[in-house]
Amino acid sequence: MARIQRDYSNNGFYGIGIMHGKHDHNIGTLWRSAYIMGASFIFTLGRAYKPQTSDVVSTWTRIPLFHYDDINDLKKHLPYSTRMIAVELDEKSHALETYEHPERAVYVLGNEKNGLPEPVLAACHDIVQLPGSFSLNVAVAGSIVLYDIVAKRERTLPQ
Numbered sequence: 001m002a003r004i005q006r007d008y009s010n011n012g013f014y015g016i017g018i019m020h021g022k023h024d025h026n027i028g029t030l031w032r033s034a035y036i037m038g039a040s041f042i043f044t045l046g047r048a049y050k051p052q053t054s055d056v057v058s059t060w061t062r063i064p065l066f067h068y069d070d071i072n073d074l075k076k077h078l079p080y081s082t083r084m085i086a087v088e089l090d091e092k093s094h095a096l097e098t099y100e101h102p103e104r105a106v107y108v109l110g111n112e113k114n115g116l117p118e119p120v121l122a123a124c125h126d127i128v129q130l131p132g133s134f135s136l137n138v139a140v141a142g143s144i145v146l147y148d149i150v151a152k153r154e155r156t157l158p159q
């Protein structure tokens with residue numbers, strides 16, 4: 001399965017993860033997208049990940065899979081000068097379509113039942129929201145964010 005090749009003249013990296021993910025097939029699907037779309041790492045918050053068959057590339061064997069206890073633990077271990085971006089339906093959010101992704105960022109998604117709690121939204125530097133007023137499946141939402149990062153980076157790469 002082909003993966004997006006990183007262009008190292010284009011600096012930056014991104015990681016993506018989920019807080020208290022409930023369904024392993026969703027998490028596995030998200031990891032598969034993350035690997036293919038060029039994420040540098042993946043992570044879980046609060047609930048550790050058990051390998052799951054929807055991650056057909058076994059992403060955790062290819063890029064680091066980190067586990068953090070909670071958002072404070074993630075913040076404490078955040079790579080230097082890296083932004084924490086919550087992905088959530090929220091009135092304080094930026095629309096994904098017009099959002100300029102930071103060069104170094106981690107994206108945090110909420111779980112299928114409860115979404116991201118207010119303290120997590122408050123701890124993040126930015127919140128981004130996808131179009132529509134209903135929640136998407138978490139793996140779908142994460143995959144769209146990943147695609148948006150890639151599409152915008154491709155547009156700014158030197159020709």
Ligand SMILES: C[S@@+](CC[C@H](N)C(=O)[O-])C[C@H]1O[C@@H](n2cnc3c(N)ncnc32)[C@H](O)[C@@H]1O
Pocket residue numbers: 087088089108109110111112113114115116128129130131132134135136137138139141142
């Ligand atoms: C199924 S949703 C959570 C739904 C939850 N019942 C609620 O109402 O908050 C799971 C996660 O997917 C992401 N998500 C789903 N739809 C989204 C959207 N339109 N914009 C941004 N994030 C979204 C968020 O990270 C959310 O926490």
